Amino acid sequence: MRVQRPPTFFWTRRLAFPVVFGFFCLLLLAQAKDVKRKIRVRNSSPSLLTVYWVNPNTKEYIQQYEDDLFPGASNNINSFVTHEFAVVEVINGCLLADGRRGGGKLSAKHLKSKKKSPTLCNESRFVVGEGDDQVILVTGKGEDFKAVLLDSFARSTISIGSTVDSCLDALSESPADTCGDQESQVAYADKVKECLTNGLMGTLQGLNDDLRDEKKIRKAMAPLIEDYTCGNDNLNQTEPMKTTDWRYSRPSDGTKEKPRKVEIMFSNHAAEIHVIQDFITPEECQAIEEVSKPLMHRASVASEDGGSKFSPNRKAMQAGIKVDWAKEVNGDHIARLSRRVFDYTNDHSDLNLNIDGQEDIMAIHYFGRGKNDTEPDRYMPHCDGDCEGDEFRTGTRVATMVIYCTVPTAGGATNFAQSNIHVKPKVGSATWFKYVSSLDTLPNGDVVGVMDSGFTQHSGCPVLEGEKKIVTQWMRKGVSSDEPWNSFNTMGVSKKKVAKLLESNDKENEGWW
């Protein structure tokens, strides 16, 4: 028998989905709205332009610059993702979509034309997108008048496309003879290749020069930025580029952990920085504290001779903790935390790291001795792995997670001076960063990729008051239980392979002096 539902139940069921869905959309929109973007409007049209922000509630046009934009001129707008703009071709006294007269400052000609019935202005709209480095390119006139939003990817595509087009145009007078002999076809292909190489070489050379200079400036500025940011305790944490959630189920028992807020602070082809809220539980911090307490010793840094030394660059106490994986099934806090660190990394990259053979978890303590301390506990700017943009070497560090258990009352931020990211630690939160590009495996099994070129260089700012207790996991790619982290030398070469090579060399050279 069919159960008769009251009409209200029917409507509640029908409305529930759209209402909940709408609510989530609004939530997403509200988040996206706050993300700032600087955009550049470039007038490549033959007309004068006026740029208006379109108020989403009243639909009113709000003029952006006092003066119209001349052909060939550019101007910046500080805006937010999702904001809508109208670019209007200035034709004396034309009518805007909100019913008012458009076309910049009214001249005598405008005023005269006011008497006639005005025509609707030519306009083209754009919405500010997520991409960085957005340029609005305005071209055409009358019916062809349009504003196109280009991010850096679209601009590269256009620039490559126009080089290809002009090469094909230039060679159209001597087109490839598809029926011709192989020799003439090869000659044609060579001409195309030469033209493309010449056309793109200038652009690539220019980009390389820009990159070299930008890197030089970035490196020279880093110590000044670090001094300024670390020294200014009132400085807020940098705004994230984007915010997402991380939903994680524990693989050992399938328990769904509560979603964690992830702030994407920086992202490029070989470097990424995230801040994750509530990454560690108080019980996990407590477990780390108990195990590490009796093992604490003064932290050291790598020395030039391949060993380690004490240095004012790194003033802290530390203790390495081995994870007892056998205890994971019984809910061991340290094993659970360590698993979560590697699962986060593998969920947010294509690194596919092996959990075996990794470095021990490191508990690090910094102590504040007051604002007048001339040699406070700190970790001066450094990279955890290679950060010179060189090729990736198997067995080396590729990502780090710094987890905050206790935070100081003054000082102690984590600062990335070359990417301008300042992280104010919160109890339980974590900073994760990756310093290698996507990795490819070649047919011979070699894994190739490039390292970050300094954007993830970071420091632990001086701790002035209170204590800072962190848990750091440095993560390596290419280690396993057979070849753990300490089986690679500092050059990232497997010690086993070196020994084998030396052995076979010795055999080959036996009897030779």
Ligand SMILES: O=C(O)CCC(=O)C(=O)O
């Ligand atoms: O103390 C910090 O905030 C940074 C720690 C760090 O750089 C590290 O453990 O490698």
Ligand SMILES: [Fe+2]
């Ligand atoms: Fe570090």
